[in-house]
Amino acid sequence: MPQTEIWQSKLLAYIHDPAEKALILLRGAAHEAGTVSALKELFGQELSQIRSRLVALEQVVKKADWWAAAADRVSLPKGRGGQVAFAAEPQIIHPLTGEKFSLRPLVDDAPVEAIEALSLHHFRQLVILHNGEVDWRKTFLAFWRFGPETPAKGLGSLWSQLPADTRTPDHTIWEHLSLASAFAGAMAGDPEGIPALMLMSFGPVQDFIAQARSVSDLWAGSHLLSRIAWEGMRLVCEDYGPDSILFPQLRGTALTDFWLLERLGRNVWPSDVKPSWMTDSTDSNPLFAAAFPNRFLALVPKSHAQGLAARIQTEVRRWVRTQSEAALEELLQVAGLSERGDSQNQIERQTKNFPEVYWAIIPWEVAGRDHLDDDQLREILRTFGTETQYLGEALDALLRGRILVEGVEFYAPNPGVAFPGLYQALEATHGSAKMLRPFSGVTEEGYRCTLCGEREWLAIGRGDPIERTGIFAPPQQRGETLWSLVSKKAQALAKEGEHLCTLCALKRCWPRLFVKECTKAFPELGRLDRFVLSTHAVAISTSIWQYMTHEDGDRRDLPEITSKKGKALNYLQEKMESVSGLRGAALPKRLYGKLRQTFASDDMLDFCKKIPALMDAAQSDSERDEIRQNLQDYFGARPETYYGLILLDGDQMGAWLAGDRAPIRVQDRFHDTTLENIRSLPGLQPYLAARRPVSPAYHQAISSALNCFSNKLARLVTEELFMGKLIYSGGDDLLAMVAVHDLPGLMFALRCSYSGVLPVLLDNQVFWKNLGTEPGRVELLKGHALVHKASRKELYRLMGEHATASIGAVIAHHQAPLGRVLTSLREAENRAKTLGGRDAFCLTVMKRSGGTEHLVGKWALDRGWSGSHMALLIDVRNLIARDVSRRSAYILTDLIAALPPQAEVLESVLRYQFRRQAKSEESLEIDELCNRLAQAAQEVQGKHPKIVHKEPQSPAGTKEETQNLWLRSLLLTADFLAREGRISNKAEKGGDS
Numbered sequence: 001m002p003q004t005e006i007w008q009s010k011l012l013a014y015i016h017d018p019a020e021k022a023l024i025l026l027r028g029a030a031h032e033a034g035t036v037s038a039l040k041e042l043f044g045q046e047l048s049q050i051r052s053r054l055v056a057l058e059q060v061v062k063k064a065d066w067w068a069a070a071a072d073r074v075s076l077p078k079g080r081g082g083q084v085a086f087a088a089e090p091q092i093i094h095p096l097t098g099e100k101f102s103l104r105p106l107v108d109d110a111p112v113e114a115i116e117a118l119s120l121h122h123f124r125q126l127v128i129l130h131n132g133e134v135d136w137r138k139t140f141l142a143f144w145r146f147g148p149e150t151p152a153k154g155l156g157s158l159w160s161q162l163p164a165d166t167r168t169p170d171h172t173i174w175e176h177l178s179l180a181s182a183f184a185g186a187m188a189g190d191p192e193g194i195p196a197l198m199l200m201s202f203g204p205v206q207d208f209i210a211q212a213r214s215v216s217d218l219w220a221g222s223h224l225l226s227r228i229a230w231e232g233m234r235l236v237c238e239d240y241g242p243d244s245i246l247f248p249q250l251r252g253t254a255l256t257d258f259w260l261l262e263r264l265g266r267n268v269w270p271s272d273v274k275p276s277w278m279t280d281s282t283d284s285n286p287l288f289a290a291a292f293p294n295r296f297l298a299l300v301p302k303s304h305a306q307g308l309a310a311r312i313q314t315e316v317r318r319w320v321r322t323q324s325e326a327a328l329e330e331l332l333q334v335a336g337l338s339e340r341g342d343s344q345n346q347i348e349r350q351t352k353n354f355p356e357v358y359w360a361i362i363p364w365e366v367a368g369r370d371h372l373d374d375d376q377l378r379e380i381l382r383t384f385g386t387e388t389q390y391l392g393e394a395l396d397a398l399l400r401g402r403i404l405v406e407g408v409e410f411y412a413p414n415p416g417v418a419f420p421g422l423y424q425a426l427e428a429t430h431g432s433a434k435m436l437r438p439f440s441g442v443t444e445e446g447y448r449c450t451l452c453g454e455r456e457w458l459a460i461g462r463g464d465p466i467e468r469t470g471i472f473a474p475p476q477q478r479g480e481t482l483w484s485l486v487s488k489k490a491q492a493l494a495k496e497g498e499h500l501c502t503l504c505a506l507k508r509c510w511p512r513l514f515v516k517e518c519t520k521a522f523p524e525l526g527r528l529d530r531f532v533l534s535t536h537a538v539a540i541s542t543s544i545w546q547y548m549t550h551e552d553g554d555r556r557d558l559p560e561i562t563s564k565k566g567k568a569l570n571y572l573q574e575k576m577e578s579v580s581g582l583r584g585a586a587l588p589k590r591l592y593g594k595l596r597q598t599f600a601s602d603d604m605l606d607f608c609k610k611i612p613a614l615m616d617a618a619q620s621d622s623e624r625d626e627i628r629q630n631l632q633d634y635f636g637a638r639p640e641t642y643y644g645l646i647l648l649d650g651d652q653m654g655a656w657l658a659g660d661r662a663p664i665r666v667q668d669r670f671h672d673t674t675l676e677n678i679r680s681l682p683g684l685q686p687y688l689a690a691r692r693p694v695s696p697a698y699h700q701a702i703s704s705a706l707n708c709f710s711n712k713l714a715r716l717v718t719e720e721l722f723m724g725k726l727i728y729s730g731g732d733d734l735l736a737m738v739a740v741h742d743l744p745g746l747m748f749a750l751r752c753s754y755s756g757v758l759p760v761l762l763d764n765q766v767f768w769k770n771l772g773t774e775p776g777r778v779e780l781l782k783g784h785a786l787v788h789k790a791s792r793k794e795l796y797r798l799m800g801e802h803a804t805a806s807i808g809a810v811i812a813h814h815q816a817p818l819g820r821v822l823t824s825l826r827e828a829e830n831r832a833k834t835l836g837g838r839d840a841f842c843l844t845v846m847k848r849s850g851g852t853e854h855l856v857g858k859w860a861l862d863r864g865w866s867g868s869h870m871a872l873l874i875d876v877r878n879l880i881a882r883d884v885s886r887r888s889a890y891i892l893t894d895l896i897a898a899l900p901p902q903a904e905v906l907e908s909v910l911r912y913q914f915r916r917q918a919k920s921e922e923s924l925e926i927d928e929l930c931n932r933l934a935q936a937a938q939e940v941q942g943k944h945p946k947i948v949h950k951e952p953q954s955p956a957g958t959k960e961e962t963q964n965l966w967l968r969s970l971l972l973t974a975d976f977l978a979r980e981g982r983i984s985n986k987a988e989k990g991g992d993s
């Protein structure tokens, strides 16, 4: 079929069920009536001119609907399952936990009687005409994107949550319609009507991101990779629509919207749909998020699939080359040069095989064309040595008629049910394609890029190996180069001595190129700026925060500050004035907000912003020491020089996608009423108890949950509840920088936010207060987050209680080379997964003096606050900072080294020492904490022997037996976190006090 008919069939498939079906079914109206017939009539006027075409289209739509339903729904015995009166019993199910929720309050508020009229009006407005005729492509895109946006105020979020099937309400009508339209397009586009699944990935990922000299490089690397994935997906969207991408979920993501706006035109975009990427000119703008994973799953016409994959490879590489050339132009302009010279050839060579692209394609026909006939599919699975009963034993038996349920017949299965098997085969094929990594065959010469060490650096004159010029000249004899010129003009693009290759140059220039692209395409954003937070600014923010929130006396009145402080202030202010062109550094958002809110004038804000800049501007060590001393006098505590980095990674993502992690049974997918109705049917038990197979909607649910976490919730938590800065966050991967006093709190908050749960038996109020931030902004509950914004509430569905995440964190000195810190960070994350056995954390303290401490612990959310090792760390830190003498931890670590790892022994020693060192008589809390510490220490030795490990660099020869290593690490880490000036010596007043 020609292109138009792909869009026609997609559009008809998208309207085959009215969105409000769940709400009107109970009134007995057939769902073909109402909205659907009205819309069909509208489109039919154009289509009916060619009667035969309409018939063909309707056949495609019907088949697409059947297959989509078979892929996403659980099969019910014919005539059983009862009717669910949804408006009376509006129950939906979390697809990743099986937990049931009532939409009762939403339904009560909704104008249900008027819903058909509202729905029709809503969609009518989205029909786009061109010269008086329906523009099929644009209309489909508008329906897909804006259909789920609420048509009326009172309908609110009910509209977007309406289930596709009220009897198995674990996926929405929108997911069903999208899948049906994806099938319809893929069927209509193929001469034989056969769809195919395509899995594609881009690399390298870790190595590419890790080649970074600054936080900005890290951001640019991950943002570029995410963009490359989008450039690949974009080509699929252009030809087959964004619904064809089954994973990740694209609707509402910033880049997809950005593309849609261009395709639809501004006059078509509804004025009341204003996502934050259109309005936010700070770098919280979602366009700055590296939102996409490096792989996608698409449903496309079988005959187009190979060609499409090859075209994507060519096009993403062309995109990289074009951007690289733009980066070079930027550099030339900065350097005041005009000729590209040899660098043009270098660019072409170095981008020739970048990125690596891998794909696998599987045509749906291996599972049959009209009826399920999956011998071929099972043969493929056998070849890979994987399970051929891809639906599990019970479902497989039912499907093939081996279970005879007395008097009960199931519907004949269509190939749609084979999705789990096809996906399994696709993963296996894709995995083996990646093993055959092609050899690039490109040779690089001369001195290599100072960032990656792999490729030649870009040179206008590449030089000569014999005469040792250009890239062949040793660093000291290079003379004037493109890079030396750039580094004199723009330090952000190249530091002194840096010489970069094509890809590293692109990474360096990417922040500029991307901002230019955004503001050109969408000028309303104004001066969109990505602000760069230095490690130094993050470190010092701890001192500023503590000074501001806990200092006694009248800090608002600058002139009247006591004399020592006053002198220090004078010194600092004069110093700031004496450095010409000293500009304030960016501060963490939360600190900035607090400063704004606390001080009426900008003076204090300005002063604080200039502190890190002043330290950086110091010319000598003695000058730096002098500034530091004055800061100490001013703050009343040593200025903070350490900061934290956090790397979060969801556990076992592959297993989640394969459906091996969510412990959901078939029966968990049914509405209570339906389950009641079929539960007693004889012979159905194995079926009901069987594990749920994966489905496209299940994959979408994972992707949406990860999108909610990484694009929305994680940013809010990191930057508004804690003094952190999200460097990148996409899918289940997150990297954040944070002030050292907020590090343990943020780690705990991110772990809980990932799943949308709290440690058991804890309420939100207490949880957030315990972490040292304000309660009431975010509530985590049952796999969801309820976010309270100024004017409204937002509900995000997250991964749920069965999903876990591991976190590696490092505390480092702000002057430690970033490369080394990142290596430690990755090692910490690895320790959390291996030593901690996942669902764990590892916190590494890299001391300036060279010592390193690793603390590995379990989150153990199922054991409540008192059972989590992170809570223990936080509580011990607070104890050392507030209630006992600071020597306690040192005395104890010596003592416990000689003790047997028995809880009673440890507890009595801990209690004795802490009580002895206590500042007050009150000891109830101390006793309780000592008990928890001792129990945990004994348990770790017995239950998690891997967590207990020796420090790698303990001096050789000192082979003394040391006991209780884990407890020792915990005490030392807590002690480090409790150091003077790091956290307040008074109890937190719950954040914003």
Ligand SMILES: [Zn+2]
Binding pocket: 449, 450, 451, 452, 453, 454, 455, 500, 501, 502, 503, 504, 505
């Ligand atoms: Zn490089």
